[in-house]
Amino acid sequence: MNFNFLSPVSDTVLAHNQLLSPLCLGRKIKIHSIQEGIPELDDIKIVILGVLENRNDVNYIGEDFNLNEIRKSLYTLFPGSWSTTIADIGDIEKGETVEDTYFALKETLTILIQKRIIPIVIGGSQDLTYANYRAYDSLMPMVNIVNVDKAFDLGDSSKPIKNNSFVGKIILDQPYNLFNYSTIGYQTYFNSQEEIDLMERLYFESYRLGEVSNDITLVEPVMRDANIVTLDLGVLKAAEVSLKQKVSPNGLDGKEICAVARYAGISNKVTSFGIYEYKPSHDDEITSMLISQMIWYFIEGVNCRVKDDDFSNDKNHQKYITLADSHELIFYKSTKTGRWWIEIPFLANVNNKLKKHTLLPCTHQDYLDACNDKIPERWYKAYQKNNV
Template identity: 50%
Template sequence: MAFEFLKPVNDAAQAHAMLQPQHSIGNVIKIHTSHTGLPQLDGVQMVLIGVLENRHDENALLQIQNVDPVRKQFYELFPGNWALNIVDLGDIHPGDTVEDTYYVLKQLTSHLLIKNIIPIYLGGSQDLMYPIYRAFDDIQHMINVVNVDCRFDVGDIEAPISSRSYVGKMVTEQPYNLFNYSNLGFQTYFNSQDEIELLERMFFDATRLGMLDDDIKQAEPVMRDADVVGVDIAVVKAGDSAFAKANPNGLNGKQICSLSRYAGISDRTKVFGIFEIPVEPSITGSQLIAEMMWYFIEGYNYRAGEHPVNVKNGFLKYNVPIENDVLTFYKSSATGRWWIELPFISNVNNKLKQHTLLPCTRKDYELACDQNIPERWLKARRKNEV
């Protein structure tokens, strides 16, 4: 059982939790300690797990030892009006090989998925997304992955897996469970033209940093359709993270917290991970990651139960004639969120085998009314026909 490989939270971090005010998170959540052992998971909705593995990060000079600076900042925060139970399960330490760590992470994620418990992973290198993705192999066919990152991380699909090439392995290695990959926050000069062209050929989604600067709400439908969300913390600009190796341009603290909340409020998201945490993170950066976790949990608390969508109950339907087609939109009366229907195409090898609904925005509906087909709908339909 993968739980056997979880190491307790360090005594220093545990003591820090106990020193916090009575109603702080550190005194509300249950913590895996060497004295009390693993907490029971009955009735638990969410767990926090550190993954101390960064050997496949080509730029890592030292092994990540812990994520306790982030933990301590998280323990200091006060919970919102949350009606849920959270457990800090401690850390997965590196195995004899990276593949050993992958195996434990895959098995643990799979077990949590079956128990309907959402893990929040605090990790080293972002190639840890690959075993997390593989945890769905026997549970769910066709999943959507969202990567909040200045890079696509597709890399050389022929080369060994690394923190810069794990997405290429998702695309090329069997079983083929990746229906859609979406990137939020990429910066063109960090990505080769080969990677950019590959994403276009695969009809995957990519939203540039500048587009998010114009309107961060563009990311909400993308997050709403995600099963797994991974954040490379290097997507945050240096001025807001204060990390030594951060980039001068990137998302600001408010934007990354908004994206974390979108991920939490998504009824579909089952795994949330924050990766590339430095070996010695700054206090500012650690606090920002703690706040991202807080906003993810806050979003989860406001989930509306709209996945899968039942359009027969509480939804308004809009048919928009466009060219030789009719686009069907649905709007939730409860949340005001929008979806557009992807039709089942009987004469092709339809991957989804059914009508399905693609999250969208009111702006997509308005574009359709102006006789402009939304780009995400086009990509999703073409991908479905491949």
């Protein structure tokens, strides 16, 4: 397997790992080292991959960084009763240019996803999500992205790509593979009114910080429909992180972000997960431990996946039909997990890439709302998007 772009985990981390209890995660996973080389991935389900690229950060001033502290923290945690096998395949170093790094990441992720291995990418700047998205070009016709972030990152797509404008590039660069883009935890004052209006016009979904904090379960159906989950550490409350990482006094707390990571893991569709905007500082232990716990919860979620989205067998689900605002809405409830979906009707005269009835994950509350003649917003946006 061609992983020319990867450099091994540093010897200082490996030396630290040797001192840990044999029951710790670091002693249970395969690790890419100078001595052993890249581990065999035939029976691996999840890989951890660092990307040491931050040059397209709008605040970049030439500083380098490494992920040693995150690895040290992660390796000290104890695994759950997991059946998935995990490998740490090391880092993609900065390329000659940022485009070289993008290429290396895209190629590496394409190989991993093809082999049904879920990559957890720990990165510098969040524009790396663009390379993650491009890794799907040859794999599937349409991709859904969920961004856990304080801002939409749409930006001006006519300008060079930056960590606060990569979504504009994803929307406008060919091939056009983006079907849905959702932002979780955004804060209105970090987004221009133009960007908020554009999100509405494109029928993309956005969930404000207050909504998510009031009811974290809102995140689950959104994650259930995602292929790529990208997470900007700037979404975290300043009190939760170390010196350089502080962005805003408001944000998600540690418990909430771990719940979000677990929902991403539980989703059967999520095939890549990225944590970005890591900026180490001398008092870094708290950020690296929180990132480690997010990774732990994502892996925990993957281990709790239940295949409940096979609708070919009627025994697997119950079907409910209701009328809301003169639309016939068809809901499905899994008999295995109790999770809900709603059907998006296929429009015969529309030349879209989804040539079938699409089932959109939703909540039990959406069904109750429909029974009270209120159309669920997720259904409305998806329906309008199919109409465009």
